[in-house]
Amino acid sequence: MNKTKELLITSFALFSLFFGAGNLLLPPLLGYNAGSDWFWVILGFVITAVVIPIIGIYSHAKLQGTLFDFGKKVSPVFSFIYCILIYLIAVAIPSPRTAAATHEIAIHPAFGTSPLLTSSIYFILVFVFALNRSKILNFIGKYLTPLIVIMLLIVIGIGLGSSQMITNTSQFEAPIVSGILEGYQTFDAIGAVVVGAVIIISINIKTDASFESKKALIKKSGLIAGLGLFIIYAGLISVGAFYGSEININKDLSSDMQRAYLLRGVSIKSLGAFGNTVLSVLISLACFTTAVGIVTGTADYFKGLMRDSKTVYGVTAFIACVFGVVVGQLNFNAIIVIALPVLLFIYPITIVLILLNAxxxxxxxxxxxxxxxxxxxxxxxxxxxxxxxxxxxxxxxxxxxxxxxxxxxxxxxxxxxxxxxxxxxxxxx
Incomplete structure (x- = not known):
């Protein structure tokens, strides 16, 4: 494969594995609440949602092993426990959250179906993709991510162009810190250590290139994916801030519905009635690719523990998808509330492991x-x-x-x- 083409496909795949439910829904409301402090909120958000994750990908490029390698210098026992916790958290919170977001924003408004039906069909498709993991990188990199990026840039570009650019008063006492903590909720640092391993295994399946060649590919892909994340996050936060005077969010709504309402309002103002359709497709694709990356990464880890057993890979993927169906029936905001104490514990440890390995x-x-x-x-x-x-x-x-x-x-x-x-x-x- 042409090196430039391989770099772009890997970069797109990496971006898409990062970009899920929280990445799309969190920034606009963050910008809306930040108002005139939107720039400082972007700065804080980017630290935990872009810079740390991309350093995590660099660490993976340097190690080219598994998640276990991130913590083994502390002790093998610590690293084993850390890995189990990370993968349990991944399949219990961010993966089901993608199904919850897809249901609330894309499926339920159009079809009125139950969350059980949505999460069941959703994770059946995730399971099918996980079983065909050797094709994941190409399919996501060639087709899904370019579509997601194009749609996002259209919404952001037209949104900024048509906005009156009038912001509300900031609701944050310390906007940079608010941005940092909201960046936790993207799970991007955890995503870096999970999906980075997926990328490495996918590359190893496709090529027998040298260690240094793969290191260069992963590092460059991480930088390109990071630049893409920065542009999208900055754009979504800015749009949320600049539409603060044009879209009134009902303060009685739950936080997840506020996020959905604001994003839908921006899409409709940008693209008219067609904006709802664009938003539904965008949410579904962004969430789905992330869920596939999480389930695949988890199954890869347990497969490695059991001497590369394909049976263990399949069983782990199946259990992760069943877990997704069960938890995915909760609403998006409920999953965020559950996640917060977990993130306050595991995110700092993940950040320092990423930095120390880099x-x-x-x-x-x-x-x-x-x-x-x-x-x-x-x-x-x-x-x-x-x-x-x-x-x-x-x-x-x-x-x-x-x-x-x-x-x-x-x-x-x-x-x-x-x-x-x-x-x-x-x-x-």
Whole structure:
């Protein structure tokens, strides 16, 4: 295959595996609520929804192994537990969420069917694609992603061109932090460590190129996919902000319906009545490709644990799809609420593992990995507990820890731990 063509197909496939329900629904409402602070919200959102995920793809290019390799320097036991948690979270939250979004925005308004019927048909198709994984990269890269990107750019381009560009007053006290935390909900950092492995296995199936050639391909694909994500996210947040004065969202609606209502309103204002059809197709395609990537990545991991057993691959894919059918019947907002404490715990650990695997090995020894991950884990606990069972004692603790009131209390201790661990190693040398 021509190298340029292979690069584009891989880049498109990677973008599409990232871009799912949350990626489409979260940015417009974020921009709407940010109003005049839309630029700062974009900056925060991009950190956790673009920069960290693309560094994650770079880490995969450097390792060219599995998710297990991300945490093995901490310890094999830690890495095994981390992998199980990541894949359980992936099949329990972001994968079913794609079915919930497809039902609420694309299927139910048009056909009035039950969420059970939608999620059942949806995950039957996901299962069929997962069983034919060797064709996934080409099909998604050649056909589905270009269609998704073209439709998104049309909606954003016409939307920005026809908007009055008048914004509301910002509802955020700290817009950058709000953008960072909302970026958690895209699951893109977790997506990076899951679908990055899918890309590597798909490339290995198709080619026997050298390690360095595959590394270059994956790195370039990650940068192109990241640029695409940045353009789409910035566009969707901007559109949400600039239509703030033109589309009135009913504050009594649930958050998921606000997101759907706003996105539908922007599509209709951009493309007229045809906008509803465009939105339905867009949601369905974007969500479907992400679900396929998650189920495939999970099945790949457990297949690798069992000596490349095809039976294990099929059984895992089937169980993941059954799980998707069950959880996919919940509404989109309910799944987001369930996800938040999980994300406050697992996202910081995922971020530090991505960063540690991306930097030169001389700065990321076993000691550094252990110190940084332990500190991240410890200082993420107050955030989770404060969400689940807030108390005065927790509030007092959170007020002491820098940035903890923004659910980012892990950042400073982690940075200090990284520096001290490296200084300790240099002194020993």
């Amino acid at each position: 930097i030169p090995d001389k700065w990321a020894s076993t000691l550094v990995f252990r110190a940084v991950v332990c500190l991240t884990f410890l200082f993420s606990i107050p955030d989770v507990l404060n969400f689940l069972m807030p108390s005065e004692a927790l509030s007092s603790l959170i007020n002491i820890i820098p940035l903890a009131k923004y659910s980012l209390g892990w950042i400073l201790p982690t940075c200090i731990g990284f520096i001290l661990a490296n200084v300790t190693l240099k002194r020993k040398d």
